[in-house]
Amino acid sequence: MTVESTGNEPNARASRRIRCIIIGAGVSGILMAYKLKTYLKDNVDFRILEKNSDLGGTWFENRYPGKPRLSRIGIFVIERLISLGCACDVPSHVYQYSFAPNSEWSRFYANSPEIQQYLKDVCRHHDLTKYITYNAEVTDARWSEEDGIWAVKVGRDALGVFQCEILVNAGGILNNYKMPSIPVDLRDKRVAIIGAGASAVQVLPAIQSICKSVDVYIRTPSWICPPIGLPPGTLDNPSYTEDDMRRFREDPAHSLFVRKGMEAGFNSMFSAFRKGTPEQENMRQKYDAYMRELIKSTDLQAQLIPSFEVGCRRINPSAPYLVALQKPNVNPRFGNIVQIQRKGIVTAGSNDAEGKAELCPVDVIIAATGFDTSFRPRFPIVGRNGTNLQNLWESRPVSYMGTGVAGFPNYLTFLGPNTPISNGGLMGVLEATSDYFIRLITKFCRENVKAFDVTQEAQGDFSMHTQNYMKDMVWSGACRSWFKSEVDGHITALWPGSALHYIQTLAEDRFCDYSWTYRRNRFAYWQDGFSWIEQPDADALGLAFAEARREMPTLPRQGADWSFWLTEAQALPMRKAEAKDAPVLIVGAGVFGLSLAYELTAVRGYTNVTVLDRYTPPVPDGSSNDLSRVVRAEYTDKLYSQLAIEAITEWRTPAWRDHYHESGYVMMIPNADSEWVTKYRALRQHQTVRQPMNIFTPDQSESEIKRMYPSVTADLTGIMTLQNDHAGWAHAQGAIRALANRCTLAGVSFVTGPRGTVRSLETSGKQVTGVRTATGSIIQAKTVVLATGAWTNRLVPDMRQNILAVSQPLAYIQLSPEEAERLRTMPVMVNTATGLYCFPPDPVSHQLKVARHGFGYSNQVELEDGRVISSPKLVGNNAAVQDFLPADADRDLRAGALAFWPEFGNRPWAKTRMCWYNDTPKSDFMVDYHPDTKGLFFATGGSGHGFKFLPIIGRHIADVFEDKAGPLLREKWAVRRPTNGDPEPEMDGDGTRLGPRLRQLSRAEQAKL
C-alpha cells in the first residue's frame, strides 16, 4: 500500500514510542527484557507478564511444581525429589547469558534452584525485576487489523487487558506439564518411574537409595553419554571449590577460556547428527563403549543400549542413572504399560518369560513423561482473519524459522517450531534470537511500521526446505522422540542446520521475507533528507542503532570462532559477601529507617549500616514519634491485614509489650452500607487467620460496647459498631527509643544534627555514590536508603506520582490521675464517618488524644532548585509550635472530643500538633529501588498507618531490599514511574480515611507552622 508523504511532517523523524508485551519470565523473557532495556529503552515500553508467582519459568516450575491439578489416574511428580534431582543437562558455565557470567556455580551441572537464583541475580543486577508482573497468566491474545495492536488478556475473569504493538511469546516449551504435582514422601515406598528421558534419568539416582523398590518403565531407552566438557574419568557432576569460584570471579580470561571451550564443544557435535557420517559412527562407538562399561549384564546392555542413531532422541549425560538402574532395589521394566489400576501397573509382560500380562504393585508412580511439546499455544492467539493459532497448529506446527508465523503480524516467538534446541549450544541461539528481534523492532519504531507479517511463501519454503533437509539427519531416524510429530514423523523441533548456522542466518536480517505495512508513507521518516552524519540529532534512533550494531554480540565477523559471542565479561557481583560489607546509608530514623537498620545488622549480618537523621531518635517532629499510635488489623486489604496480624503477635512478646497497650478497638460505623464494610466483610470470609471480632447492630451497640468497656461515655445509639479485643495502641516514643537502643547495640552507627541532615544525593551517572549533608560534607556509599518520611520529596524529584507530604491535626487533653483512672479501660475508638479517632489516657502523662485520619493539609515550599512542593521544614523542629491548629481542624477535633468524652471534651487543649506524613494514592508504602538511579532505595510509609507494623516491617523491607520479597509485596510497594500525561494521583486509600478533602493551607496558616 502506498501512503502519501507530506515530506516534512512535524516530528516525522522522531521515532515513535511503542509498547511490547513479553509473555513469560523465563530464560528467554528475561533476556528479551535485558535487550530491550539495553537497546530500545527510550522507544519501547515493555512488560513481562508471568503466570507464576516468581520468575524462572522451567527453573521455577520444576522446583515448585505449583498448584496441584487433579489427575485422572492419580500419578504424581514429587516436589522434594524434584528439588533433589532436577538439574540442567548443559554445564552451568554455558547455561548462562554472555553478559552475566556467574562465578559461583556450585557444580558442573547446576540444579534448578541454583539456576533460578542465577536468573534472579541477573534481574536484580540489571534492574529487570520491575518489568515483571507476576500471577498474570495470559489467557487470550488478539490482533486488531484496524489498529495494528495486540490485545492481551490476563486472567480468567478479564482482570486486565494489555495493549501492545509487539507481542513476544517467550512462554517456553518445557514448562507445560503433562502430569500433576503434589508432595509425597517416598521413604520406604514402592515407587514406579514411567519414562526414560531426561527427567527419569535425573530422578532415579536422586531417589533410589531412599525407596524400598523402584520399577523403571522404559519404552525407548536413551543414549547415555559422558559429560561434555570434562576430562575423561572425572566425576559426573563435580563441585566447584572456593578456589575455582575465586578464579572464575577474578580472572575473566580464565572464565572466558572455560566457557568458550564448552560452547565450542557443543557446537562441534553437529556434523555427527548427519546419518551415516564417520562422525556419527565415531560417536556411536564411543557412547556404546561407555554404556557397556557401565552396564554389567549383557542382557541389560542389549535392552538399554539403543539401536537407533545417536542423537535421534535427546542424549543424556548421566552415568549415575545407569549405576542406579543396576542397584538391587531397582527393576528396569521394558514391557508396554497396558493399564494402571488402584493396586499397581499392568504391563504387557516382556519381563516375564512367557510374555503374560503382569500386575506390578506400587505405592507411588512418578510420571517422568516429560512435557507437552506440541508447540500448540495453551491459550487462543488470534491473528489475521480470526485465525486461532491453536487450531492452525492442531496437527502440525509450521512457523517461519521458529520466530514468527504467517498471518500473525507483529508476533515474535522464542524457541518456536524448528529452532535449534538441540543442534549445538542453546544460549547463543537465544541471544541471537533476541538480537534479531531488537533489529526488527528498531526498524518497526524508526520507520513507523504498522505491521510486519511473514509471507506465506517464505514460511512455506522454509518448511519445505526443513523437512527435506531432515531426511538426512539422525532426528528422522528409527526412534520415538519429542523432536518429531508422532502423527507423520515431521521434525517439528529442530533447525535445518547447526546452531551456528541459525545464528548466522538471523544475522542476515531477511526482512524481505515479511510483508510490511506502514502508518505513513514508508519514506516519511526521511523527513528533510539529512543523514545523521550531518545532523546527529535528526535521527537519534538511526544513529544509536548504527552504534549498537557494532556492539551486538551475535553478529558474526570475519574470523569468528565457534563461540564468538562469548567475550570477556565481568562476573555477576557476588550476592552475599559484597552486599554485606559495603556501606549502607539509611537516611531517616523513624519506623522504616530503624526497623530496616536493625534487621540488616542484627539479623542479616550487614556490618556497615549508618543511620542519618536531623535529630536523635525519637525524632521530635518525625511521624514515628507521638504519645500513641493505633494498632489494629481491620483492613480491607489482605496484605496489610496479614501484616498487622503478624505485628500484633509480635507486639505481645517481651521485646515489645512494654510499649503496647491492648485496650481493644471499637469502630463506630454510622453508615453500615459503606463500601468499606462490604469490602471488609468479603476479606474476612477469605482469611485463614482472623482477628476475633464482634459486629454489633445499631440496636446492640450502645448496650454491648458499654457492657464490655464501662468507661465508654460516647453515645453509640443507632450506629453499627465493630469491636476487637486483639488491638489497641502503642506508645510510639517509647517503642522507637527502645528500637534505636537495640540498633546501637547491634552495631548500627548514628549520625545526627547538621552532619546527619542530608541536603542532596550524590550521584555518578545513574549510580548513587553518597549524600551531601548540611555541613557540606559528603558521606559516600553505594547504597542509600531514603526512609525520610514526609521529607522524601525534597531529595528526589518526580515522586509526585507516588507520594504527597501532608500534615494532620492532633490535640491532647490533660486529665488528673483520678480522671485518667476512670477512663483507663476504654478502647481506642474510631468514627468512620468523620475520620476522627481517640485513645484512652496515657498511663504516665494522663493525657487523652484526639486526631483525624483524613486527607490532611498541604503547604507550598520553594526549594533551592526552584521546585515548589508540600513539605515540612528540613532545618528546625516542626513540632516546636504547640498551639496552632487550622480553624477547621480545631473545630472538628473539638466536636470529636465532645462526642468521645462528653465530660472532658470541652477542656482547653493541653497541646496541639501538626504532624506530617506521606499520603499515597492507595495508602500503600513505597519500598522499592528507584527506577533509574542505581543503589537508591525508598523505604517510606503511606497515609498514616505504618506505625503498627514496627516489630515486623524491617523484615519485609529487607526482603525487598535484598530482592527476596514475594511478588505481592513488591507490586504493592513499587515506585511508580511518572509518565507524561498522568493525571494527578487521587489519594483515596482503602476508604478508612474520611473527613474533609485535602486542603492547601493559606499563607497566613503556613506562616504559623
Ligand SMILES: Cc1cc2nc3c(=O)[nH]c(=O)nc-3n(C[C@H](O)[C@H](O)[C@H](O)COP(=O)(O)OP(=O)(O)OC[C@H]3O[C@@H](n4cnc5c(N)ncnc54)[C@H](O)[C@@H]3O)c2cc1C
Ligand atoms: C498524625 C499521625 C497519626 C498516625 N497514626 C497512626 C496510627 O494510629 N497507627 C499507625 O500504625 N500509624 C499511624 N501513623 C503513621 C505512622 O506514624 C507512620 O507511617 C510512620 O511513623 C512512618 O515512619 P517513617 O519512618 O516513614 O517516617 P518518620 O518517622 O517521619 O521518619 C522520617 C525521618 O527522616 C528524617 N529525615 C527526613 N529528611 C531527612 C534528611 N534530609 N536528612 C536527615 N534526616 C531526614 C526525619 O527527621 C525523620 O526522623 C500516623 C502518622 C501521623 C503523622
